[in-house]
Amino acid sequence: MTVYSSNVTRGLMLAAAFTAVVSRSSLRDLSSVSPIGYRIGFVTPQRLWTSSNSGRGSRPIGQIGQQHNGASWEEISNPKSSKTVKLFKAIHKANKSRRNEIGLTVAEGVRLVADLLSTENEHSKSLVRRVVISDALKQRAESPDGDQYHRELIYRLREADKKSRASRDKANAIIINTGGKDAVQACCGTVTSQGIAALVEIPTYNLDELSSEGEEEGFYLILDGLADPGNVGTICRSAVASGVRAVLLLESSCDPWSPKVVRASMGASFRLPVIEVPGDNALDRISDALKIDPKRIFAATMESSGDAGASKAHFDVDFTARPSAIILGREGEGLRPKIREALSNGRISSVHVPMSDGVESLNAAVCASIICFERCRQFAQKKSDDL
Structure with a gap:
């Protein structure tokens, strides 16, 4: 369940942020942006206002950069002065x-952009605010020789643009611009861009509203300070593919909404709740809010001792019975002291992926994926047995 904020209030706050950002060339000037604070929803603003380039007063951002006759997408002719x-x-x-x-x-x-605009992902589609596509990519996608992904991309862009132009609800408008190679490259974070980039609204979920009611088999991933954007993005991608209900990040984890994480997740982070849970009592909050027995919270370790109470192999844990969660420690450093203490006093449990001799550890994303898909295997086996 998601908590929604007021459309009007959210619109005013985002408008202030947009105006402050695009009117300055240095990141230092972002300090003048009025803080939005803790955002409790992903409802988009009803109307965002800024000055038009023609000097004829103000109009909604949803109209900026669009030809009113709907015949074409306006081109970014001067990247150096473009607010976008x-x-x-x-x-x-x-x-x-x-x-x-x-x-x-x-x-x-x-x-990535084509997937975000897919009709199969209505939620992620509703978050896309602006797309910049290179002239070369647009021409290639419109060519009879264009490949499947290029054709799907241009079709979805046209459909999104058509819907936006026909709708009076500018809150959900998607603005599309074309540009030369330099203009699009300036919008991208990769050294060599693929010719397209999109601005996407960051969704926000509230842990206390992520009810586990009706989710007896709910499964969650808890990231304990993971710092590598590639790992966090890959984990989100595997989480969506394997039916994980939410990804929860403890303090000191990397920003799940950095462009690098979004790129590594291939947009998967927009398709499930990704929630940051700060504070020393994070595990207690997670356990209480999601109604997970602490014994069903498993910290991924490298221990494989046969002693009673020691770490279980991932295939020996029954993930089909009750809600459960896996904690994945920081690359190199492993689990933080608080979680190690909870392990040592038996408050939470541990799990490991058995490995051949001489292998010290697995990459965090690989470990998470193995455990997630073992859970899928168990459910498939249970379904087969029930037939």
């Missing part, structure tokens, strides 16, 4: 708190 390019750059350079204040992140790549 400046906003993309500001989000790439922003730290975690600034990016959260702005309320937007960047997604780039043909497959």
Whole structure:
């Protein structure tokens, strides 16, 4: 369950953030942005206002950069002065708190943007705010020789644009711009872009509203300070593929909405709740809110002793019975002291993936994926046995 904020209030706050960002060229000037604070919803603003380029007063952001006759997408002719390019750059350079204040992140790549706009992912589709596509990519996608992904991309862009133009609800409008190679590259964080980037609103979920009611078999991943964006993104991708209900991040974890994480997740982070849970009592809050027996919270370790109470192999844990969660420790450092203490006093349990001799550990994302898909195997086996 998601808590929604007021459309009007959210619109005013995001408008302030947008205006402050695009009117300045340096990230330092973002300090003038009025803080949005803790955002409790992903409802989009009803109307975002800014000055038009023609100097004829103000109009909604949903109209900026669009031809009113709907015949074409307006081109970014001067990347250096473009407010859109400046906003993309500001989000790439922003730290975690600034990016959260702005309320937007960047997604780039043909497959990623096409997937976000898929009708199968209505929630992620509703979060896309602006797309910048290169002239070269647009021409290639429209060519009879274009491949499947390019054709799907241009079709979904046209459908999204058509729907936005026909709707009076500018809160959910998708603005599309074209541009030359330099313009699109300036909007991207990769060295060599694929010719497309999108601004996507960051969804926010409240842990206390993520009820486990009706989720007797709910499964959660808890990231204990994971710092590598590639690992966090890959874990989100595996989580969606294997039916994980939510990914929960403890303090000191990397920003789950950085463009690098979004790119590594291939947009999967927009398809399930990703929630940051700060504080020393994070495990207690998670256990209470999601009604998980602490004994069903398993910290991933490298221990494989046969002693009573020691770590169980992942295939010896029954994941089909009750809600459970897996904790994955920070790369290199492992689990934080508080969690190690909870393990040593028997408050929570431990699990490990058996490995051949001489192998010290697995990558965190690999470990998470193995355990997640073992759970899938168990459910498939249970379903087969019940037939």
